[in-house]
């Protein structure tokens with residue numbers, strides 16, 4: 078039983094390292110009986126085409142040179158991947174084949190398709206041998222034994238039978254893409270992007286469950302992500318829209334690729350072989366995903382008016398010119414959009430039935446839900462006008478508008494169109510984890526925030542997560558009545574359930590807001606990012622994770638064009654991270670940050686005057702929602718140590734948590750055991766604090782808990798701990814609960830920049846999370 082057909086293109090096989098990566102993907106993503114369709118490695122097909130052209134020109138020197146080039150490339154791959162006998166045998170076979178090509182060229186008996194087929198044959202053979210060397214049961218399959226064409230038409234029944242007989246159920250079948258045979262057994266090719274087509278055909282013939290096209294992009298985007306920074310990667314799109322996109326200039330999918338999937342349940346996924354963790358774009362059956370908005374551009378096309386054009390003819394002409402074609406009916410006439418370079422061929426094909434209506438056109442197409450097309454098309458016309466572009470031909474039809482222009486739509490105009498048309502009205506899904514002190518207030522404030530944010534987007538709260546239960550509702554959870562809904566509908570979950578629920582959300586943007594204090598939850602961040610979620614954290618664990626993990630997370634976030642906000646992880650609602658980013662972005666260099674970065678410790682130290690036991694004050698701080706779930710995280714200095722590390726990383730300083738020296742505001746012994754154990758020994762804490770306070774007082778100083786980060790000529794001092802501070806000092810005179818950040822920089826060298834205010838508390842922290850959410854939503858526009 079074939080479960081999945083995987084397809085790897087030339088770029089996925091361009092070097093021995095890429096083959097190794099593909100083998101790793103195969104090991105983790107296939108099961109016996111699956112097929113792996115391969116294209117020619119790297120630029121091999123182009124080189125073979127060049128060889129064919131040189132042969133036709135009878136340029137024997139060029140033929141010899143290109144054969145040498147092919148030999149070098151293939152031999153290098155073999156040398157780098159295979160060992161011992163496998164290597165010797167592969168090199169020998171390659172040498173025999175290349176000599177045979179040379180002989181055929183000399184005898185003027187070379188055939189184009191048979192020559193081009195070598196690219197895929199070499200890839201399939203090398204990959205299957207390499208897999209065998211890795212002890213994986215694999216075999217190479219020549220698609221000429223699987224796909225037969227009669228007079229250019231695929232013989233579906235026969236092919237299904239051949240595939241049923243030849244695809245081995247106990248092996249990974251590495252199948253050549255692009256090629257097939259005619260009924261005489263001669264090689265034919267399936268045309269440009271033929272390997273994608275081979276994969277979907279094979280899936281149809283083998284009744285596979287799914288096809289996975291591994292490519293060099295992460296999926297299907299709202300527009301070309303190489304040109305438009307804010308292009309949105311979609312998790313799911315329907316086949317109908319995928320088909321339209323293929324015909325209207327989207328380079329990732331081809332109409333031909335989709336055709337074998339028609340009327341089947343076979344799933345199609347497009348995903349990156351360069352970033353295996355990134356979630357794919359699934360192309361699903363009509364009605365299984367909501368319709369999305371896209372913008373594609375067209376360059377150098379002609380518009381042909383064709384008399385009596387039939388669907389069959391469109392398919393034949395597409396085949397002839399190796400290009401997905403779009404045709405439509407406009408005011409009673411039938412038009413065909415053709416790449417200008419191919420117009421001559423197409424006009425010839427129609428033998429007098431086709432005329433050029435408009436030539437040398439550029440333009441764009443908007444693909445969108447039917448009800449939006451008219452408005453978007455009018456808006457696009459207005460915007461193009463602002464850029465002094467007047468369309469020459471406009472056509473609107475079910476689900477799309479085509480605007481053909483004289484001028485080229487460059488990436489700036491494309492970005493403008495995308496930002497103003499495509500990026501509006503998108504849906505944002507919010508998932509909140511942690512419904513404690515801060516989380517509860519955050520949700521209370523959410524409905525008012527939605528109103529403020531909903532001008533451009535439709536925002537919904539779709540997930541609530543606690544440590545043991547979660548509630549997901551893709552159509553939205555009522556922010557006013559979430560507690561009742563929670564009582565009735567929340568379910569126990571494992572991480573996999575949570576990740577699946579996120580996968581299933583058919584929203585353009587997803588934001589996970591972590592208001593837990595859980596390290597375990599923070600470890601799921603890479604999985605969220607793989608599922609295209611933006612992140613907002615009040616939780617400090619991810620920001621203070623080991624450098625390698627932290628850097629990998631950051632780089633994945635950047636690569637996927639996502640955002641991570643964590644302003645409340647330091648200074649609660651105070652704009653400390655904003656200020657640091659702003660100073661650095663404007664060219665300042667920060668040299669020192671000193672202060673009190675714990676709301677709890679600030680409150681405790683300021684309040685403590687010896688009249689009430691320190692432990693009593695601690696329980697009060699806990700009640701007020703200042704402390705961490707286990708207040709010893711505050712007393713130990715660990716919480717402040719985390720904040721200092723987050724600040725240091727904001728300044729580009731590479732440190733681990735334990736590089737920051739720490740002295741605790743409690744006896745070490747109290748760190749052990751449960752919270753109840755701690756409470757039983759609270760007298761020890763009270764004695765410890767009293768002793769420090771008395772010593773400080775004897776020196777005319779006061780007890781505080783402070784942090785320092787100093788960066789001088791590459792040297793870093795980073796520490797948090799107990800300090801005795803003069804009474805008049807800024808660090809001594811804080812309003813209880815306030816944080817203070819005294820910042821020295823190139824510009825604030827003598828007179829420091831001071832940021833001060835409440836450093837903990839439910840309201841201010843929840844407000845800080847909203848500030849992050851607001852920032853994030855503004856930056857999605």
Ligand SMILES: NC(=O)c1ccc[n+]([C@@H]2O[C@H](COP(=O)([O-])OP(=O)(O)OC[C@H]3O[C@@H](n4cnc5c(N)ncnc54)[C@H](O)[C@@H]3O)[C@@H](O)[C@H]2O)c1
Pocket residue numbers: 510511512513514515516542543544545592593594595597598615616617645646648649676702703704705706836837838839842
């Ligand atoms: N309280 C403050 O003033 C303040 C200020 C800034 C930042 N923070 C940070 O905000 C976070 C929350 O603080 P809080 O005071 O609301 O804490 P809290 O203990 O009141 O709430 C934490 C919530 O997280 C949930 N949770 C725990 N483990 C989880 C898991 N694995 N998955 C999902 N949910 C889980 C708990 O059930 C609880 O509902 C902490 O990381 C804290 O450091 C708090």
Ligand SMILES: N[C@@H](CCO)C(=O)O
Pocket residue numbers: 645646647648649674675676677678703704705711716836837838
């Ligand atoms: N427990 C923390 C909360 C804010 O991060 C504090 O007291 O500062």
